[in-house]
Amino acid sequence: MSRWIRGPLPRLGLRARLLALGVLGLAVGFAFGGTLLLGALGWTLQRSVDEEALRTADAVALLTAEDALPDPLPVAGGQLRVQVVDAQGRIRAASIDADRLVPMLGPDELRPGQRQRLVVDGRRAGMPGPVRVVTVPAGTAQEPRTVLVAKSLTDVRHSLHVVRNLLLVGFPLLVAGLGVVAWRVVGATLRPVEQLRSGAAEITGRAGAERLPVPAGQDEIHRLAVTLNDMLDRLAASRDRQRAFVADAAHELRSPLTNMRTELEVARRLGGDTDWPAVADDLLADTERLSRLVDDLLLLARLDEQDARPSPVGPVELGELLRGVAARYPSPPVRLTPPDAPRWVEGDAGELRRVLVNLVDNALRHAYSAVDLAVSGPDGAYHLITVTDDGPGIPAADRERVFARFTRLDDARARDAGGAGLGLAIVRELVRRAGGTVELADATPGAAAPGLRATVRLPALAEPDAE
Missing domain, CATH: 1.10.287.130 (Signal transduction histidine kinase, dimerisation/phosphotransfer (DHp) domain)
Incomplete structure (x- = not known):
């Protein structure tokens, strides 16, 4: 079966595969359930036969103990045969339809003093088909007896045969009916999937809104x-x-x-x-x-x-980083305020240097006289790097827009004096990769030339242990 599923089944459509697997599961389930049903029914009917035969045998054994056996032995209906035999295998009493000369069980089958349940040929008891024979000890220790009661199993076998035939006919019809229903249900369920596939096939990637159809059901x-x-x-x-x-x-x-x-x-x-x-x-x-x-x-x-931020390269001391950047420019106009203690962060030193260079270049392009470079902190879990100029500043409405690529404000459109509009976009991307943020604000709020202060917040790192 597993070879068939791995072989021909994958060549079918999804609807056919689901139906084939469902019908196969139903058939296996019904076969297993039918087998259990027949077994339970047979066990129940057999138990009913045994209980009836044992009740009759116990009643006859009681009469034997009281030495009050009638002849012939009375039985209810014509489905039972009763014999009472002694230790030598001779029949001492029998029902009206039972053999009075030959016991239903031979000496090799009969075990005196034990309760037995056997299935023998019905001809021994003068009944068609197989019969159930039960034995019950009776009599006294001096005169032991054994009561034999036989009951035909023909009705039991007939009932099982009828139920089996009904299952053999009804289960395939039921599986076929459920298969038809499943085919319709699976088709209705997969119809939205086919609509999605058709919609996806029509998407060309050209300009314009291209969307897939959304089914109405909340599934x-x-x-x-x-x-x-x-x-x-x-x-x-x-x-x-x-x-x-x-x-x-x-x-x-x-x-x-x-x-x-x-x-x-x-x-x-x-x-x-x-x-x-x-x-x-x-x-x-x-x-x-x-x-x-x-x-x-x-x-x-x-x-x-790079969708995800890479792992930091190593510890970087901000004071040393700022001194290296400030050394690239004449002083003034770039004025460095060194930190009062080492400030450590974790990141790529080259990328952080690029951040500071871009910010200083942008500040120098717009400053009137000087640019201040400083580091402070820790501010909570962050160190702060500030780049401040005394230029005209940036209006609050434009402070987010300037981080977009190829963005120039109206007062800095000249390409000879200004850049390509990529510097601040690079700054934001590199700071984000370092796990920090960058913000712009007025250096001197309310002044005629408020200037601009760029603040870079980087996660603080404890001072690394000296090796």
């Missing part, structure tokens, strides 16, 4: 359809973000490439009159900008591919 298929539609919405949003990312990247890459092409074409036309050092400087600036843009795009692409 597992309904929840599956809702979950699949949510997945399609997420895929559509991801596709839209990818398209916007590609379009923005193409737009940003076009500008430096166009500048480089223009300068090269002008230099080729002017020939010897070209100021080659100036051209080289312009081309180098555009190349550096293009290289930074490509690096940022590749970094964002790698971050997008």
